[in-house]
Amino acid sequence: MKNQFTWIGKEVDRPDGLAKARGETRYMTDLNMPGMLWGKVLWSQEPHARIISISTQEAEKIPGVVVVLTAQDIPGCNRCGIAVQDRPVLCEDKVRFLGDAVALVAARDMETAEKACQAIRVEYDPLPPVSDAETAVNQAGEPVHEGGNVFCHQEIKLGDMEKAFEEAEIIVKEVYTTSRQMPGFLETEGGVGVPGEDGSLTIYCGSQAAHRDQEQIAAVMGMPREKIRVISSPLGGGFGGKDDTTVEIFLALLAWATSKPVKMVLTREESIRMGIKRHPMKIYMETGATRDGIILGHRVKIYADTGAYLSLGRSITYLTMEHSTGCYGIPNIHLEGYCVYTNNSVAGACRGFGVNQAIFAMESQMDILAKELKLDPLEIRKKNCLRFGERHPIGQRIQGSIGALATLEALEKTELWQKRENKKENPQRPWNKRGVGIALALKSVGFGLGLPEQGRARLTILSPDSFEVATSFEDMGQGNETTFRLLAAEAIGCRPENIQVVIGDSTATVNSGVTSASRATYLAGQAILNGVRKLQKELQKMSGTEEDISVYNLVSKLGDKGIGMTVEGIWDPPRSDVELPNIVGLPHPVFSY
Numbered sequence: 318m319k320n321q322f323t324w325i326g327k328e329v330d331r332p333d334g335l336a337k338a339r340g341e342t343r344y345m346t347d348l349n350m351p352g353m354l355w356g357k358v359l360w361s362q363e364p365h366a367r368i369i370s371i372s373t374q375e376a377e378k379i380p381g382v383v384v385v386l387t388a389q390d391i392p393g394c395n396r397c398g399i400a401v402q403d404r405p406v407l408c409e410d411k412v413r414f415l416g417d418a419v420a421l422v423a424a425r426d427m428e429t430a431e432k433a434c435q436a437i438r439v440e441y442d443p444l445p446p447v448s449d450a451e452t453a454v455n456q457a458g459e460p461v462h463e464g465g466n467v468f469c470h471q472e473i474k475l476g477d478m479e480k481a482f483e484e485a486e487i488i489v490k491e492v493y494t495t496s497r498q499m500p501g502f503l504e505t506e507g508g509v510g511v512p513g514e515d516g517s518l519t520i521y522c523g524s525q526a527a528h529r530d531q532e533q534i535a536a537v538m539g540m541p542r543e544k545i546r547v548i549s550s551p552l553g554g555g556f557g558g559k560d561d562t563t564v565e566i567f568l569a570l571l572a573w574a575t576s577k578p579v580k581m582v583l584t585r586e587e588s589i590r591m592g593i594k595r596h597p598m599k600i601y602m603e604t605g606a607t608r609d610g611i612i613l614g615h616r617v618k619i620y621a622d623t624g625a626y627l628s629l630g631r632s633i634t635y636l637t638m639e640h641s642t643g644c645y646g647i648p649n650i651h652l653e654g655y656c657v658y659t660n661n662s663v664a665g666a667c668r669g670f671g672v673n674q675a676i677f678a679m680e681s682q683m684d685i686l687a688k689e690l691k692l693d694p695l696e697i698r699k700k701n702c703l704r705f706g707e708r709h710p711i712g713q714r715i716q717g718s719i720g721a722l723a724t725l726e727a728l729e730k731t732e733l734w735q736k737r738e739n740k741k742e743n744p745q746r747p748w749n750k751r752g753v754g755i756a757l758a759l760k761s762v763g764f765g766l767g768l769p770e771q772g773r774a775r776l777t778i779l780s781p782d783s784f785e786v787a788t789s790f791e792d793m794g795q796g797n798e799t800t801f802r803l804l805a806a807e808a809i810g811c812r813p814e815n816i817q818v819v820i821g822d823s824t825a826t827v828n829s830g831v832t833s834a835s836r837a838t839y840l841a842g843q844a845i846l847n848g849v850r851k852l853q854k855e856l857q858k859m860s861g862t863e864e865d866i867s868v869y870n871l872v873s874k875l876g877d878k879g880i881g882m883t884v885e886g887i888w889d890p891p892r893s894d895v896e897l898p899n900i901v902g903l904p905h906p907v908f909s910y
Contacts, residue, residue, distance in 0.1 A: 324803045329813055331799045333551070333792070344553050345508040345521045350578035353509070354383055356571045357430035357581070358564075359420040359437050360590060361412035364660040365447065365461070368410055369440040373420065376436040381429040384574045385437065386421040391570065393539030397562055399529070399665075403462065404626040406537055406566050412441070413461055413625035414660050416591030423571045423579050450622035450657040451599050461625060461658035468623065468656045469631050473638060473711050476649030481614025485605025489685050493602065493678035497622070498595040500667055504553025506592065507582030510568030517544045518572055522565045523552025524821075526831035528789055531823040533562055534569045545569070550821020555793040557666030558593045560833050561628055595667035596633055597622045600641070600678040610690055610697040614649040615710070617641045617678075621656050621664075621671075628665030630656045636761065637671035642710040643679035644721040644757040645701040650710045666833055672760050680756040694755050695734065699725050702757065716891075721757050728755065763836045763890065772840030772888040773827040776805070776848040778879050779817065781872050784809055786845060787819035789826045790837040797837050804842050808849035810867030827885060840888060848886025855882060 336342045373385040388395050388409035395409065396402040408417050420437050424430035444459045453466040460466045482488060508522030518538070524530050527549035535542045552559060564581050571579040583591070603616040619637055623630030634656040641652055687694040702721040708714050728734050737753035744751050764770050777785040786805045792798045798818045806813040819825050829840055849868055856871040856879055857863060872879045 322807055324807045324813055329799070329803065331796065332802060332818065333798055342551055344504050344551055345523045345548075346504055346553075346582045348509045348521055349580070350509055350511060353578040353580050354423045354425060354571070354575055355427040355430045355581070356567060356579045357422045357424075357427070357434050358418045358567060358587070359422070359434045359439075360587070361408065361415055361417040361419055362439065363412055363441045363443050364415055365444040365459070366412050366441040367444065368408060368412065368419070369442055370438075371420065371440075372438040375438070376422065376433040379424075379429060379433050379436060381425040382433045383423045383425070383577070384571065385433060386570055386574055387419070390574065391537060392573070393535075393537045395537070397533050397537060397566060398626060399561060399629055400631060401627045404663075406570075414662060416662060417625070418567070418591075421567055421571055423575050423577075446660040448659055448661060450597070450620040450655070450659055453657050453659055454620070454655055461660060466658045468627055468658055469634070470656075471635065471638065471654050473650065473652040475711065476614070478614050478616060478649050478651045481649035482605045484607075485613050486608040487686070487689055488603060488605045489682060489689060490601075490603045491678075491682060491685060493600045493681060495595075495598045495600075495674045495677060497597040497662065497664065498667065499589060499592055500554070500556035500558035502554025502556060502558060505583045505585060505588040506559070506563035507580070508564065508568055509578055509580045510572030511578045512572045512576050516540075517546065518569050519546045519548065520565050520568050520572075521548045522563065522568060523555070523559060524549035524563070524565065525552070525555045525557075525560045525791055525793065525833060527791070527821055527823040527826070528828040529831055530562055530565045534566055537566050538569055538573060545823070547823040548821065549823075550791045552791060552793055552821070555791075555832070556668045557670065557833065559793075560666040560831055561593055561663075563592070590662075592662075593628060593665040593667065594624070594662045595669075596630065596637075596664040596671060596674065597661075598637065598674045600637075600674065602641075602678055602682050604682050604686060606686055606690070608690065610686065610692050610700050612645060612647050612686075612701050615642055615647045616651045617653065619652075619654040621654065622659050622661055623656050623665075624659055624661045624663040626663050627656070627658075628663055629670075630664060633664075633666070633671035635671075637675045639709075639711055639761070640672045640675035640759070641679060643676060643683070644698075644703055644719070644759050645679075645683075645710075646703050646707055647701070647710045652711070669760070670834065672758070676756070676758040680758075684754075695725055695729055698755070698757055703759075717762070719759060721759065724757065760835065762839055763834050770836070770840070770890055771829065772842070772844035772886075772890075773829045774801075774841055774844040774848050774886045775827050775883060776845070776852055776886060777883040778852070778872055778881065780880060781876065782811070782815055783817065784811065784815060785817045785819060787826045788841045788844065789820070789823075789829045789832075790841050791821040791832045793832065795837075797832070797841075800838050801841060801845060804845050805849070808846050808868070809852075810869035815869075840890065843888035843890075844886040846886070847888050848884050851884040851886060852882065855884065
């Protein structure tokens with residue numbers, strides 16, 4: 318079918334492209350302010366220890382040091398965290414990993430701030446570290462947190478596993494381990510905190526969640542949210558690693574304590590030390606199938622190492638469980654997941670959000686099944702893959718899209734697959750090895766889990782030839798700004814250059830939540846379209862016409878009368894149709910596609 322759109326699907330220049338290509342874009346870590354101080358963090362020197370004492374006197378005497386802060390100086394709540402506030406901003410009685418912050422320093426320059434950090438004396442009482450998630454479940458001794466090392470344990474049981482394994486003609490049992498990884502964004506965590514004369518604070522810091530950062534900063538500072546402004550864009554990469562707060566709260570504390578702008582930029586070593594990682598997991602899989610490759614039952618046990626603090630570990634463990642059946646319809650399942658505290662680096666959102674680990678394990682399992690049964694790895698996948706409208710093994714119906722079978726059928730026709738054995742031969746260099754493999758993956762869109770999810774966008778008529786679209790979804794390089802611009806231009810009936818997009822500012826945008834879960838186009842796009850429909854109705858009333866005329870033409874017809882009009886577009890996505898009573902330990906009833 319021919320593309321009927323004017324702009325969607327067409328090649329256009331990215332509004333941020335030229336400045337980025339020329340190196341002209343000013344990121345948050347590029348900013349400098351008059352009279353600016355430099356901030357540094359004193360990190361824990363122990364992975365697990367009680368704090369006996371902290372002495373800052375020597376550091377405070379160093380010329381050029383303006384302030385040294387510890388936990389006792391925090392004016393509000395000394396806790397932060399996305400789902401559970403389990404992480405101290407500055408540790409007061411215990412450290413749980415080497416990326417814990419113990420003190421903050423603001424000084425006239427970076428060198429002096431570093432010197433002051435070295436002069437702070439911390440006495441520790443070391444504790445045995447908890448280093449392995451599976452072992453930590455039943456480990457004796459001092460737990461990472463008072464409630465124990467297991468933050469949560471969930472099970473999903475559907476069907477009759479015992480009968481399925483009795484009827485299976487082959488059972489494959491394997492253990493898969495995945496490593497700790499870090500999103501290596503070019504711009505390390507950093508920014509500038511600026512105090513206002515009215516007692517407000519403006520925090521410039523690359524982030525995926527300006528509005529949530531605003532909320533967390535306000536709680537730590539003991540201030541109303543409206544006194545905090547977070548400007549989070551542009552940011553030099555995120556991939557989930559800037560979903561949590563990074564240095565935003567540190568900047569706020571130092572700017573508040575000194576009444577001066579304070580800049581902080583983590584070194585790469587510091588970024589690796591404290592930054593969010595992908596969850597390392599250990600996944601046990603046991604899969605039973607018939608001789609012709611039909612999967613009858615699937616048992617999975619997952620140990621997810623969430624590190625010293627939860628971050629989004631609970632939700633990630635849920636999603637790994639949900640995707641541990643891959644793209645396949647399996648009638649009998651027993652899925653079990655442990656989200657475990659350790660004294661390792663904090664693990665949280667990282668591109669894929671727990672799905673990567675599950676798909677790696679499940680697709681490896683499918684290859685082993687195919688090999689053991691002497692079946693074509695593509696054919697065994699075709700026999701088992703989910704179709705549109707079917708129910709996923711944990712119960713919800715596939716209501717959106719799933720192209721697993723179509724993908725396999727297209728792959729089957731390619732020369733690469735048909736002549737794959739030939740492709741393995743005659744490498745250019747004798748020490749090279751060639752392989753042709755196949756793997757299927759699916760990924761849910763949006764939060765799911767029954768969590769609140771709403772798209773919001775504010776549209777304003779700036780002039781007969783200029784419109785503003787404001788929404789909270791930051792652009793980490795994935796092209797949100799371009800996407801929103803094209804959607805608005807298409808709906809309004811103007812050219813893309815007539816659209817100004819405002820993103821990444823807690824004051825200037827409406828809150829649609831964080832930039833994550835592959836949902837920005839889905840949510841903000843629908844909200845923009847609903848906003849344009851609202852504009853059209855208001856303009857039709859003003860012009861006294863019911864004719865279906867584009868917003869752009871209506872504005873042109875009204876002249877100056879429509880200028881300044883602002884509407885908010887809202888979109889609530891539909892929910893899943895299924896309840897899952899057999900899930901043990903889940904606070905919400907459904908997952909979502």
